Amino acid sequence: MCMDAMLLTEVEPLLNPLTPVTYRVVARHVETGDVVTLSLEPTSGPSPFSFKPGQFNMLTSFGVGEVAISISSAPGAPGPVEHTVRDVGAITHSLCTAAVGSVVGVRGPFGTDWGVDGFDDKDVVIVAGGIGLAPLRGAISYLVDKPGRTGRVYVLVGAREPDQITFPDDLKRWERDGAVVKVTVDVPDSRWWGAIGVVTTLLPTIDFDPARTVALVCGPEIMMRFTVRGLVDLGVALASIRVSLERNMQCGIGWCGHCQLGPLLICRDGPVFDYSAALEKLISERER
Ligand SMILES: Cc1cc2nc3c(=O)[nH]c(=O)nc-3n(C[C@H](O)[C@H](O)[C@H](O)COP(=O)(O)OP(=O)(O)OC[C@H]3O[C@@H](n4cnc5c(N)ncnc54)[C@H](O)[C@@H]3O)c2cc1C
Ligand code: FES
Structure with a gap:
């Protein structure tokens, strides 16, 4: 085999989007009873992707x-990449x-993103339900840590019970660093002293300027629909609201059709979408 062909054979598996790259679990953090964050590092060489x-x-x-x-760490954050x-x-x-030390496969990153690069002068209202905070966590850290931003960051989180609140240390850190959290x-327990009710009840309690607001929403689809309605009622333009959708996936790259929602492939056209009446119709039809 000539040298060029040999090199191509060695490199090709890394270039094939269907071939996972091996990563080692270097840390494992239990967030709640059924939610775990895995910190992953490539088994050899530097991380082959940016996201x-x-x-x-x-x-x-x-x-x-x-x-x-979803990748739950922030881009450019030091250390291993995290998934929750x-x-x-x-x-x-x-x-x-x-277990820590075990090996998993990673393909990606795939799909659209929250678009946080363009939000410097915007107020950003982030609304998360349950595990929906995981896909937003990197965006929040990025916004809170970005120097020179003039807009405020509001983080509204809903959980079923107090012991299902994910990332409590991050919530404290974001608040300390200027976000409204x-x-x-x-359902409260005897130690809960905070707000009780669905996450949409928090919307009227924050003091934001709807005219210069972008909203990022992730959670169960019914929660996202009610949140969008609440935001629009408070004056946020529909076109300034983004949601992240989930569907069962196989290829992740627009080849197999498994993640189809009407004319959309969630892996290719999403998972993050600008909200629209057409998107709401697609989501609502599936819920019936
Ligand atoms: C773009 C994207 C990002 C995601 N990010 C995360 C994340 O950060 N953290 C996380 O825990 N999960 C995330 N998910 C959901 C995760 O992919 C599913 O929970 C997983 O596929 C379930 O597989 P399973 O074999 O463990 O369970 P299964 O046996 O396949 O399913 C268990 C239950 O989950 C339901 N389910 C299966 N797949 C999905 C799905 N894609 N969406 C909604 N319900 C599903 C099933 O109907 C069933 O009720 C994401 C999904 C997508 C599409
Ligand atoms: S998962 Fe195959 S087309 Fe989206």
Whole structure:
């Protein structure tokens, strides 16, 4: 084999978007009873990808399967790349229980992002339900840490119960560094002293300028629809609201059609979309 052909053969697996690159679990942090953050480093060489907040990777638990998981760390943050996984089925269970030192596969990053680069003079209202904070976490850290921003950052979080609030240390850190952070729970326990109710009840409690606001929303689809309605009622333009959608994925790159929603492929055209009446119709039709 000539040298060029040999090099091509060695490099080709890294270039094939369907071939996972092996990463080692270097840390594992239990966020809540069923949510775990995995810190991943390539098994060899430097990290082969850069990403923008909101994008996702396909994570492989070898011998079990592959799932779409958002990158939950901020771009450019020092240290390993993080993914936060909720244990809902066979593959996510296998990832959530992956031991430190074990190896997983990573393909990506794929999909659209929150577009935070262009928000310097905007107020950014971020609304998260449950594990929906994971795809937003990198965007929030990026916005809070970005020097020279003039707009404010508002982080509104809803969780079912107090012990299901994810990233409590980040919530404290973002508040300390200038963000307005508010958390509400559906069902309080005896130690809960904060707000009670669905996350939309927090919207009227923040003092933002709707005319210069961008909103980023992630959570169950019904929560996102009610949040969009609440934001529009407060004067935010529909075109200034972005949501992240989830569908069952296989290829992650627009080839297989598994993630189709009407004319959209969520992996290729999303997961982050500008909200619109047409998008709402697509989501609502599926909920019936
Ligand atoms: C772009 C994108 C980003 C995502 N980011 C994250 C993330 O950061 N953290 C995280 O924990 N999960 C995330 N998910 C969801 C994750 O991919 C699913 O939970 C996972 O595929 C479930 O696989 P499983 O084999 O463990 O469970 P399964 O046995 O396949 O399913 C268990 C349950 O989850 C439901 N389910 C399966 N796939 C999905 C899906 N894609 N969306 C909604 N419900 C589903 C099933 O209907 C079933 O009720 C993301 C999904 C997408 C499309
Ligand atoms: S997952 Fe294959 S087309 Fe989107």
